[in-house]
Amino acid sequence: MLFTGEAKRSNLHMRRKTRQIHVGDVAVGGDAPIAVQSMTTTYTRDIESTVAQIYRLEEVGCEIVRVAVPEMEDALALGEIKKRIHIPLVADIHYNPELALEAVRQGVDKVRINPGNLLNGRKSLEQIVAAVKERGIAMRIGVNSGSIDALDQRAKMQRIQVRLREDGVLEKTDPAEARRKEREQLAERMVSKALEYISWCEELDFHEIAVSLKSSTVLTAVEAYRRFSQRSDYPIHLGITEAGTLVTGAVKSSVGLGLLLAEGIGDTLRVSLSAEPEEEIPVAFEILRSLELRNRGVTFVSCPSCGRVEIDVISVANEVEKRLAKVQTPIHVAVMGCVVNGPGESRDADVGLAGGKGKGVIFRKGQVIRTVPEDQFLDAVLKEVASLLPAREASLVYPEGGIKDVAGMHRTRDEGMNIPILKS
Ligand code: SF4
Known part of the structure; x- marks a missing residue:
């Protein structure tokens, strides 16, 4: 439900114009209010516990919920969960494309995949795109910095060099400069991968896509999201992944997401905390209220x-x-x-x-x-x-x-x- 003034753009910075997609009945991108998401911590196959946790999330204002689908038993539970909840359901899939296909059959509102870790890569992505297209649902392409370096064998972590020269002078690279370069290179690899995956989808005439470029390092995520927003108009799902416990995670998310939102970047967000997921929602809304992007609560x-x-x-x-x-x-x-x-x-x-x-x-x-x-x-x-x-x-x-x-x-x-x- 929207409240007066919620659809208004920020008076801080003009929000970047993106395409609009729909996750169930929640619009993401374009002029839509920035939607707040979370993810359950229960075993998805445990339908009672998962639905109970989603009800708790709904009570505190969660607008889209994601569940992990590690095995077929979890995928097969999705239909029943979907029937019993009131907010859009997203299936989080890694590796096995069959899980995504079953999630789509079960009626989820979006699948979240990282094409880089799907078995049979592009071929699997094409199967999933065909399925989501037929059902008219959305897909999130989630690129994480951790998986990029594992994927990209050319990636070499830059190290700070310290060397004692023969003349006795200690020579070292500027750590801040080395870190900045490393961050930029990693962010660029993340963005390139995301754009490549998007192009695979576009070749299949599929455009109901949101993109995330998460990193546990705040400035890497900020760099990646900034670069992506300059080169694509697909809606952006913001997040600092593995951000930490309640205080640590809330601070990192506030800094990272706050910087981006203040620049008009971001269409939906999740604050990731090592805490009960219900704790993530007030933090997310507090960030949005502080920037006058939402006034709920x-x-x-x-x-x-x-x-x-x-x-x-x-x-x-x-x-x-x-x-x-x-x-x-x-x-x-x-x-x-x-x-x-x-x-x-x-x-x-x-x-x-x-x-x-x-x-x-x-x-x-x-x-x-x-x-x-x-x-x-x-x-x-x-x-x-x-x-x-x-x-x-x-x-x-x-x-x-x-x-x-x-x-x-x-x-x-x-x-x-x-x-x-x-x-x-
Ligand atoms: S409002 Fe009064 S009590 Fe509170 S911090 Fe300010 S001076 Fe202190």
Whole structure:
């Protein structure tokens, strides 16, 4: 579902114009909003677990889901999974083209392949293209930096050279320069491969293609995507592969994807994390919201707290954000520690809390609503947020009868930090 303003182009940079393809009912490329994807971690053949995980992904706003299809048993489960979920299903295939053909028969909305690692290379790709063309579905050509070097025997990793000359002078190449050249060469090989695979598809008059050029090295991926975007108008699936755990992966993805999106490059994205896939979706939307490319969900502002604060802003902010994780209606919420920045940020938000000494002022749409003690912060903020949401989402945020439990601790300068509040 789209929300007001979501289809608008970025006001940061003009988004690069790409062809539009469709993955099920989700448009990718052209003027379509940048779609957010994830990938399940379950065994696909375990239909119950896979569907349950996809439901969790749907709840937090995932728009396209990919599943791994390593064996025929997994491929044969796809039809049942597809029947039970509500977002487009993508089959992730390596090596065996028969798996892709079965996935297509099972009714998936897209197949993701790396033609470079398919058995019988081009011949297999041609079979898959014939199948997806007949079903009218899309295909992603996924080129990864790791597989390129394995494929391309000519590729030699450039090493930093250090040499002691006879006259005693230590001579070494500039590491930064050597790395830049290495990065450019690898990116160029990735782009060349992607363009070659695209040309194979075009010879078969197939154009429902998205392309990814992933690397676990942020700057290599950025270089590859930039180069590709200058030479092709096929829609681009952005990702930093094997980016790492929650913090590491979120930072690498934000830097890499942020650089590209700010330049108008990218039509769909996945943030890859060594975490539950549901964790990937808020990170992806946060990147898009930060660049004003999407406005779905909660724009959240909270202060880090400091020696001026006299409420436990960290606990309150974390608890409010956690409880708003499933909200998809665009809404701006602020949780602030004190009068320095609190009233300003809270007034600018749809709902805001500006802390004082063990109490806080609640704002709604720029107006002061009331002042509440710290043990009522959570109830007061969530009640106001719920009042601005559609009924279905409001009930997720604010249960009938209100919020009885209290977020964590409180602190004041007189009493010190981390004094537990007595639960009501
Ligand atoms: S709003 Fe107040 S408590 Fe929060 S960081 Fe700023 S000065 Fe510190």
